[in-house]
Amino acid sequence: ARTGIPEAILAEGKDPLAVAEIFERYARSGDQLIATRVTAPVLDALRPQLDGLQHYKVARIVSTRPPEIDNDRATVCVISAGALDRPVAEEVAVTSRLLGNPTREIFDVGVAGLNRLVVELGTIEKAGILVVVAGMDGALPSVIGGLASQPVIAVxxxxxxxxxxxxxxxxxxxxxxxxxxxxxxxxDNGFGAAVLATKINQFGQRVSAGLRE
Amino acid sequence: ARTGIPEAILAEGKDPLAVAEIFERYARSGDQLIATRVTAPVLDALRPQLDGLQHYKVARIVSTRPPEIDNDRATVCVISAGALDRPVAEEVAVTSRLLGNPTREIFDVGVAGLNRLVVELGTIEKAGILVVVAGMDGALPSVIGGLASQPVIAVxxxxxxxxxxxxxxxxxxxxxxxxxxxxxxxxDNGFGAAVLATKINQFGQRVSAGLRE
Amino acid sequence: ARTGIPEAILAEGKDPLAVAEIFERYARSGDQLIATRVTAPVLDALRPQLDGLQHYKVARIVSTRPPEIDNDRATVCVISAGALDRPVAEEVAVTSRLLGNPTREIFDVGVAGLNRLVVELGTIEKAGILVVVAGMDGALPSVIGGLASQPVIAVxxxxxxxxxxxxxxxxxxxxxxxxxxxxxxxxDNGFGAAVLATKINQFGQRVSAGLRE
Amino acid sequence: ARTGIPEAILAEGKDPLAVAEIFERYARSGDQLIATRVTAPVLDALRPQLDGLQHYKVARIVSTRPPEIDNDRATVCVISAGALDRPVAEEVAVTSRLLGNPTREIFDVGVAGLNRLVVELGTIEKAGILVVVAGMDGALPSVIGGLASQPVIAVxxxxxxxxxxxxxxxxxxxxxxxxxxxxxxxxDNGFGAAVLATKINQFGQRVSAGLRE
Amino acid sequence: ARTGIPEAILAEGKDPLAVAEIFERYARSGDQLIATRVTAPVLDALRPQLDGLQHYKVARIVSTRPPEIDNDRATVCVISAGALDRPVAEEVAVTSRLLGNPTREIFDVGVAGLNRLVVELGTIEKAGILVVVAGMDGALPSVIGGLASQPVIAVxxxxxxxxxxxxxxxxxxxxxxxxxxxxxxxxDNGFGAAVLATKINQFGQRVSAGLRE
Amino acid sequence: ARTGIPEAILAEGKDPLAVAEIFERYARSGDQLIATRVTAPVLDALRPQLDGLQHYKVARIVSTRPPEIDNDRATVCVISAGALDRPVAEEVAVTSRLLGNPTREIFDVGVAGLNRLVVELGTIEKAGILVVVAGMDGALPSVIGGLASQPVIAVxxxxxxxxxxxxxxxxxxxxxxxxxxxxxxxxDNGFGAAVLATKINQFGQRVSAGLRE
Amino acid sequence: ARTGIPEAILAEGKDPLAVAEIFERYARSGDQLIATRVTAPVLDALRPQLDGLQHYKVARIVSTRPPEIDNDRATVCVISAGALDRPVAEEVAVTSRLLGNPTREIFDVGVAGLNRLVVELGTIEKAGILVVVAGMDGALPSVIGGLASQPVIAVxxxxxxxxxxxxxxxxxxxxxxxxxxxxxxxxDNGFGAAVLATKINQFGQRVSAGLRE
Amino acid sequence: ARTGIPEAILAEGKDPLAVAEIFERYARSGDQLIATRVTAPVLDALRPQLDGLQHYKVARIVSTRPPEIDNDRATVCVISAGALDRPVAEEVAVTSRLLGNPTREIFDVGVAGLNRLVVELGTIEKAGILVVVAGMDGALPSVIGGLASQPVIAVxxxxxxxxxxxxxxxxxxxxxxxxxxxxxxxxDNGFGAAVLATKINQFGQRVSAGLRE
Ligand SMILES: Nc1ncnc2c1ncn2[C@@H]1O[C@H](COP(=O)(O)O)[C@@H](O)[C@H]1O
Ligand SMILES: Nc1ncnc2c1ncn2[C@@H]1O[C@H](COP(=O)(O)O)[C@@H](O)[C@H]1O
Ligand SMILES: Nc1ncnc2c1ncn2[C@@H]1O[C@H](COP(=O)(O)O)[C@@H](O)[C@H]1O
Ligand SMILES: Nc1ncnc2c1ncn2[C@@H]1O[C@H](COP(=O)(O)O)[C@@H](O)[C@H]1O
Ligand SMILES: [Mg+2]
Ligand SMILES: [Mg+2]
Ligand SMILES: [Mg+2]
Ligand SMILES: [Mg+2]
Ligand SMILES: [Mg+2]
Ligand SMILES: [Mg+2]
Ligand SMILES: [Mg+2]
Ligand SMILES: [Mg+2]
Incomplete structure (x- = not known):
C-alpha cells in the first residue's frame, strides 16, 4: 500500500490454498485485499470463508472489504464496446470502486452502431476520467478520444x-x-486501468487540496 | 484485358527503359495502358513521350489515354482519413476513373474529428460503392461500415x-x-481497390441489363 | 438491421443462457435472428426451443427463420479448396441464403488438382459473385481471380x-x-463474406431498379 | 482545438511547401500551431519565416508562439533513461511547455546506474505527473512506478x-x-505523452475549480 | 557426462514408460540421472520406484541421487521476481544443487517493490554467480546487472x-x-541456467587449481 | 568443392578488394569460382580483370569460367511468375548452367494468367527437375506441383x-x-535452388551409372 | 494418383466416420490409401476394420496395403536429432516405405553429441537421398549438409x-x-518429405531407364 | 567503472561532437574510454585527436588507451563462423583485450565445413572461456557446446x-x-559478450585468490 493502493494479487496460476491463506490473514486484520482473475479452483479454496468476503462474479474479483467510495473524487466512466468485453470492463469498474472512485458504466456502445454511443455523450461529458475497453478492431478509444477532452485510458x-x-x-x-x-x-488489464484512473483521481485531489506540486 | 480491365503494370522496381518501351507500344496502338507506382527514374525514362501521356503526380500514375467515364455506372466514393493517406487515396480515385467509374473524393475525414465526417454523410449516402483509405489506427472503415449500407472496400x-x-x-x-x-x-493497394470497385460496378450493369446470372 | 442485414450474433464465448433468451425473444416477435459459431454449450441451452429454430450443423449456425430467397438477385457461388474448409464454406453458404441470396456450392476444388476446378468453370462463369474459401496455402483465389471477371471475396x-x-x-x-x-x-470469417456478397447483390438490385447513385 | 489542445501537425512525410503555407496562415492569425518531427526539407521550406517562429532543434519542433506556462498547473516531470532517448524526451518536454505545463527534465537516469536515479528521487516526488522515456530494455518506468505514487506515462x-x-x-x-x-x-510518441499529461493537468484544474464531475 | 554434467532428460512429452525404464536402469547402476519438467503422467509411471528417487515437487524434477554439494565452489544465488516465477526459479536452484553447487535462493524481490531487493543486497554481494529469474516485464536482471559485478545469467x-x-x-x-x-x-530454461552456472563454477575451480588455460 | 560443387561466395557485404583478390587467385589457377549477389562496388573492384571473367548482369553473378554443360544430365527447368522475379530466376538459371546442368527458362507465367502457363506445359513435362520462382502470393509452385510429377524446388x-x-x-x-x-x-536464394537441383541431377547420374546406393 | 503417388489424406480434424468410410471403399477396391496424423477418435472409427489395415502407431499412419519396396530405387535415409522428433521421423520412414522406397533410419544423432553422428557417417554415405528431421535448434541439417553430397530434405x-x-x-x-x-x-511435414524423396527417386529411375528429359 | 569495467559508449547515433568532447576529457585524465560502433561521422569528429587514440577499424572501436593484458587470467577464445561475421567477432576480441583478457581468435570455422573446425579443437580445448559468433543459421554454438566443457557465450x-x-x-x-x-x-552485441567473459574471468580470479564467496 506504499503507493496508496491496497494490496492486490493476481490469483490466476497461483496455488489456491496459498491464496486462501492470504485472504484469511487479511480478513483477520481487517485490511483490504483484492484478488483479480479468480479462477474456479481459487474460488473453491476460498469457499469456506466466502461469506465474509466480497465476490464479483463477472469481474472475477474477490476482496476482503466492500468499496468505500470517496465522493470528493471525480467519476470514473467505464465505456465498453461489445458484449464479450464485459468481464474486462467489470474488472475495471469493480476495481475502480474498490479503490474508492465513484464509477459509472456505459457498456455495449461499440463503433459498429455509433447511435448507441451518441445517446450517452451527455453522461460521458460529465465524467472526470474515461476508461475505454474494446476488443476486435479496438476502434472505440479513437472515436471517444476525438469527442472528449478528459484523460482517456484504453484497455x-x-x-x-x-x-x-x-x-x-x-x-x-x-x-x-x-x-x-x-x-x-x-x-485485458482492467486492473491496471483502474489503478491509473485512481492515481489521476488522487492527483486531482492533491491539486484541489492545494498540495500542488 | 481478358477480365474487362485494361492492361496495368506496377512500375516500381521495373527497368525504366523497359517500361518506356511498353508505353511506346501501347501509345502507338492506341490501347489503354496504366502504370502505377511510377517512381522518379521511370518518370525520367518516360519524359520524351510524356506529352502524349496522362500523368497524375500525387497518384504516381501514368496512362496512355485519359479516363472515359461510363455515366451509366454508379459513383465510386473514395473516403480517406488523413493528409498523408492522400497518395493512396488518389491512386484509388485516378485508377477508378481510368477504369470508367464516376468517382468522388472525400478526403481528410478521419476518426479523430468525427464532425468533418458527419458533414459528408449525405454525399456518402448517394454513392454506390465506398472505398475507405486509412493509415495509423485504420479506424475509419469501422465507423463508415456502421453508418452505410453500401459495399465497403478498405485500404x-x-x-x-x-x-x-x-x-x-x-x-x-x-x-x-x-x-x-x-x-x-x-x-497501400489503391489500384486493387479500384479494380474491385470496377468489378462490382460492372456486376451492377450486368444485373441491370438483365444478364442476371 | 439498420443496414438491411438481420440481427446476427457471434455465439462463441457468450453466456449460453443469455443467447437462449435472445432467441426466445426473437422467436416470439417472429423476427430473423442468426447466431454463428454456435458451440456445444450454446446448443444445449437452445435445446428446449430448437424444434422451432433452424439448425445448420456443419455451418454451426442457428436462426429463427428459414431462408427466404430473393430470386431477383444474382447467384452467390461459394467455392472451397479442401475438405477441412467445409465448416467455413458452409457458414458462407448458409448465411448467404439466410440473407436472401440464391447460393451455389462448389467444394473441394483446391489448387493441388486443377482438373476438378476446370470441370466447374462453366458453373462459375454463370454466377454473379464469387466467394472463395481456402486454408493452407490459400492459393485458390489467385487462380480463380485470374480466370473470372466477377467480384471475388476471399476467406x-x-x-x-x-x-x-x-x-x-x-x-x-x-x-x-x-x-x-x-x-x-x-x-474464418464466413459470415462477413456473406454480408459483403449480400451488399453487392443489393447494390446490383438498386442499380437495376434505376436507383443508380 | 475542440479538446483544448492547440492545432498540431506531424511534419514528417508531409509536402514541405504545404507545411510552410499552414505556418504562414497561423502566424498571420496569431494562433498557436505546433509541428513535430520537423525534418530537414520541412525546415528548409520554413526557413524564410523561421525568424518569426519558435524552433526547438533537438526536439524537432517548430511552433508559431512561445510557451505560455500556466503556473496554476502541477509540474510535469520528464524522466529519460539514456543519451539517445533525448530527442523523444525533449519532444515531451517542449510540447508539454507549449501546452502550458510547468515542466522539468531529469535525463540520463537509466536503470543500469540506479544511483543516478536515487539522487533525483526528491525532485521526482515533488512533481505532479511523471512521463518516463526509455529505449532498449525500457525498464525505467517499472522502477519509477514502484517508487512513485503519481500517474506515470511511459514512452x-x-x-x-x-x-x-x-x-x-x-x-x-x-x-x-x-x-x-x-x-x-x-x-517515440513524445507528443502524445505531453497531450495526456496536459489532459491530466487540466483535469486537476477542473477538480480544483470545483467543476468536479 | 562427457562435459562433466550428469545425464539429464526433459521428461515432458516423452513416453512415461520409457522414462520410468531409464530411471530403473540408472537407479540400478547408481549413476545420477536428472529428469526435468516431470509431468503428472511421468510421475505416475515413476510412482512404483519413487521412494528410491529424489522428487522436487515445485521444481518438477526427479533424480536418482540427492545433491552432493562441492563446498569448494562459489555460491550460486538464484534471485526471482514474482510468486509465479517460483517453479522456474526452483528448477534453477534444485538443478544447481544436483550439479554440486552451493546454492542460495532470494525469491519475490521484483522491481515493483525495490525495497525488498535492497534488503538482500548484502547477501547478493557475497555470491559468486547470479541467476536472475523473471517474467512479465523481465526488468529484474537490468537492475541487478547495474548493481552487481558478478556474472549474471538471466532466465x-x-x-x-x-x-x-x-x-x-x-x-x-x-x-x-x-x-x-x-x-x-x-x-523457462532453468535447467540450462544451472548448467551454465556450473560451467562457470568449474572454470573457477580449474583456474584456482592452477589449470589456467 | 568437397561436395562436388565449385567454390562459391556471396559477394554482397564483403570487402570488394578482398573479393577481387580471390578472383585473381582463382583465375590464375584456372579453377571455377562463382560469386553471387555481386553489387556495384564489388563489380568496380573486379573491373580491371572483368574481361577475363564471365559476368551475368541480371543474375548479378561473376565467375572465372564459362559453363560446361554435362549433356548426360537431365534438364533443369526454371519457371518464374512475374517480371520482377527475373533477377532471382536468372540466378537460378545461370548458377544451374555454371554447375553443369542443361537449363531452360520459362519466365512470366504467373498464376494471374494461367493461359500463359498452359502453353508451356509440354515443355515443362519434358524437364527433369523443376525450379519455380515466385514473389507476392507465391502461388505458382502450388499450381505446378499439382500438374507435374517431377521434383519441385520452390524459391x-x-x-x-x-x-x-x-x-x-x-x-x-x-x-x-x-x-x-x-x-x-x-x-531470394536462387543459388541454393540451383545447388539442390544439381545434387538431384548428380544423384540421377549415380543411379544411372549403377552406383545405386 | 495422377503424379504417381497413391491417394493420401490428412486425418486430423476430419470427421472420423467420413475417414472410416473412405477406408472401406479403398479396402474394397484394393487400392492403396494412406492416412497420416491419425488421431485417437479417427482410430476408434477405424477399429472395426483395423485388422485388414496396416497401422503404424508411432508414425500415426494407417494404410490399406503394406509397403511394396521397389528394390531398384536408391535408399532413403531418415536421420533424426532427438527422442521427441521420433513421431515425425517415423512419419517420414513409414510413408517413404509405403511409397516404395528402400528406407533406413538413423535416430537420436543430434548435434549436442556429434560423436553419435560420426559413427553413422559410413551408413549415411551409402544412402541415395537424405531426410533430416530436427526440432529445437534444428542444427542437424546444417551439419549433415556440410558432410554429405546427396540431396538433403530438411524437416x-x-x-x-x-x-x-x-x-x-x-x-x-x-x-x-x-x-x-x-x-x-x-x-512436422514428414509426409511431404517422403513424397519429395520419392519424386527424386523416381527421377533417378527415369534417368536410369534412359528416359532422360 | 563501479562494476570493474571501464567506461564505454555506443557511438552510433550519438552526436559526433559530443563523442569527440568526451574523448578529449578522458584522454586528458588518462582514464580508459571505449567507444563501440564508431560510424564514419563519429570518426571524422575524432580525426583531430585520433593520433593519441587507439583505433580498431574492422571492430569499429576507438579507445583512449591500448589494452593492458592481465596474464593471470584465462584465455578468452573468440570463434566465428563466416567471413561476414568478422566485424562482430573483432568487436568481441578487441573489447576482450581492452578489458584485460588474454584473447585468441579462431575465425571462419562455420558448420558448413566442419573439417576447418576440427583442426582447431586442440586450441579451443586450452581456452578458458569460449565466445562463439555466428549469423545465418547460427548453428556453430550448438556444435561447440556439444564438444567443449567451458562456459559458452553465443553472439x-x-x-x-x-x-x-x-x-x-x-x-x-x-x-x-x-x-x-x-x-x-x-x-551483434560483441561488446556485451566480452563484458560477460571478463566477469567470468574476474570471478575465476576471485575464486583463485581465495575470495571464494
Ligand atoms: N489483473 C491484474 N493485472 C495486472 N496486474 C495485477 C492484476 N491483479 C493484480 N495485479 C498486480 O500484480 C501484483 C501482484 O503480484 P503477485 O505479488 O505476484 O501476486 C500487484 O502489483 C498487483 O498490483
Ligand atoms: N499498385 C498496384 N498494386 C498491385 N497490383 C498492381 C498495381 N499496379 C498494377 N498492378 C497489377 O500488377 C500486375 C502487373 O504485374 P507485372 O506484369 O509484373 O507488371 C497486373 O496484374 C496489374 O493488374
Ligand atoms: N528443462 C530443460 N531445458 C532444456 N534442456 C533440458 C532440460 N532438461 C534436460 N535438458 C537437456 O535435454 C537433453 C536431453 O534431451 P533428450 O535426450 O531428448 O532427453 C540433455 O542435453 C539435457 O541436458
Ligand atoms: N546467393 C547465395 N545464397 C546463399 N548462399 C550462397 C549464395 N552464394 C553463395 N552462397 C554460399 O555461401 C557460402 C559462402 O559463404 P562465405 O564463405 O561467407 O562467402 C558458400 O557455402 C556458398 O555456397
Ligand atoms: Mg470497438
Ligand atoms: Mg482512421
Ligand atoms: Mg488452395
Ligand atoms: Mg531503461
Ligand atoms: Mg521483474
Ligand atoms: Mg505466383
Ligand atoms: Mg539438431
Ligand atoms: Mg554457423
Missing part, C-alpha cells in the same frame, strides 16, 4: 478471432489512435 | 510510425472491423 | 498446421493475390 | 539495435510493467 | 498475460538489458 | 509490397503448398 | 519450448543453413 | 538475408541450442 481485450491475435489488433489500434493523448494498458 | 496505408508497423496496425483493424461486410486490400 | 481459413499459423499464411496469400481486385476477410 | 523509444526491434522490446516491457497503473504510448 | 519465464507473449516480452527485456554482460537463456 | 522472392513482407508471404504459401513434395529455399 | 519439428515457437526456430535454421542445397518442408 | 549476428531476419534466425537457434548451458547475447 484492449483478447476478444475476437483470427487476426485479432488475442487482443494484439486492438492494442495496435489503440497505440496508433489518431486522437492523441490516450494511455494504453496491457491486453 | 490500409503504410502511414504512421512505431507500432503502425508500416500499415499492419491499420490492416488488422480493418480485418477485425466490428461492422461486418468489409473487403480488405493489401497495404 | 482464409485456419486449416493447416505448422507455418499455416492458423490461417495467417492463407490470409497473406490472398492479400498478395497476383490477380487484382480481391476483397479479403478475416480468417 | 518507449526506438533506441537500440538487434532485438530492440526499433522500440518493440521497450514497449512490451512497459505494457507488462510489474508496478501497475502505467499508461503506455506508441513508440 | 525469462512464461509468466504474464496478453503482451507478455508467454515470456517473449521478458526475453527481449533481458537481451536488451542496459547493464551489459548478461547471458540470456531460453524462456 | 520465394522478396518481390511485392505491404503484406508480402519482403518474401515472407510467398515463403509461407510455398511451405503450405497443397500439392505435397515441394522443397522450399530461403527467400 | 523441422515442433519439438521444443519457449523460443522454439513450435518449430519456427528449427525452420529458420534450416532455411538459413550455411551448407547450400537443402530443400525445406513445413513444420 | 548471433545480423549476417544473412531473407529469413535470417537480420539475426533473429541465429538468435533463436542459439536460445534453443541442444547442448545446454549457453548464455546468449543480443544480436
Amino acid at each position: 484492449p481485450t483478447s476478444v475476437g478471432y483470427g487476426t485479432s491475435f488475442k487482443g494484439v489488433a486492438a492494442l495496435l489500434t489503440m497505440l496508433n489512435a489518431c486522437s492523441p493523448g490516450t494511455g494504453v494498458m496491457n491486453i | 490500409p496505408t503504410s502511414v504512421g510510425y512505431g507500432t503502425s508497423f508500416k500499415g499492419v496496425a491499420a490492416l488488422l483493424t480493418m480485418l477485425n472491423a466490428c461492422s461486418p461486410g468489409t473487403g480488405v486490400m493489401n497495404i | 482464409p481459413t485456419s486449416v493447416g498446421y505448422g507455418t499455416s499459423f492458423k490461417g495467417v499464411a492463407a490470409l497473406l496469400t490472398m492479400l498478395n493475390a497476383c490477380s487484382p481486385g480481391t476483397g479479403v476477410m478475416n480468417i | 518507449p523509444t526506438s533506441v537500440g539495435y538487434g532485438t530492440s526491434f526499433k522500440g518493440v522490446a521497450a514497449l512490451l516491457t512497459m505494457l507488462n510493467a510489474c508496478s501497475p497503473g502505467t499508461g503506455v504510448m506508441n513508440i | 525469462p519465464t512464461s509468466v504474464g498475460y496478453g503482451t507478455s507473449f508467454k515470456g517473449v516480452a521478458a526475453l527481449l527485456t533481458m537481451l536488451n538489458a542496459c547493464s551489459p554482460g548478461t547471458g540470456v537463456m531460453n524462456i | 520465394p522472392t522478396s518481390v511485392g509490397y505491404g503484406t508480402s513482407f519482403k518474401g515472407v508471404a510467398a515463403l509461407l504459401t510455398m511451405l503450405n503448398a497443397c500439392s505435397p513434395g515441394t522443397g522450399v529455399m530461403n527467400i | 523441422p519439428t515442433s519439438v521444443g519450448y519457449g523460443t522454439s515457437f513450435k518449430g519456427v526456430a528449427a525452420l529458420l535454421t534450416m532455411l538459413n543453413a550455411c551448407s547450400p542445397g537443402t530443400g525445406v518442408m513445413n513444420i | 548471433p549476428t545480423s549476417v544473412g538475408y531473407g529469413t535470417s531476419f537480420k539475426g533473429v534466425a541465429a538468435l533463436l537457434t542459439m536460445l534453443n541450442a541442444c547442448s545446454p548451458g549457453t548464455g546468449v547475447m543480443n544480436i
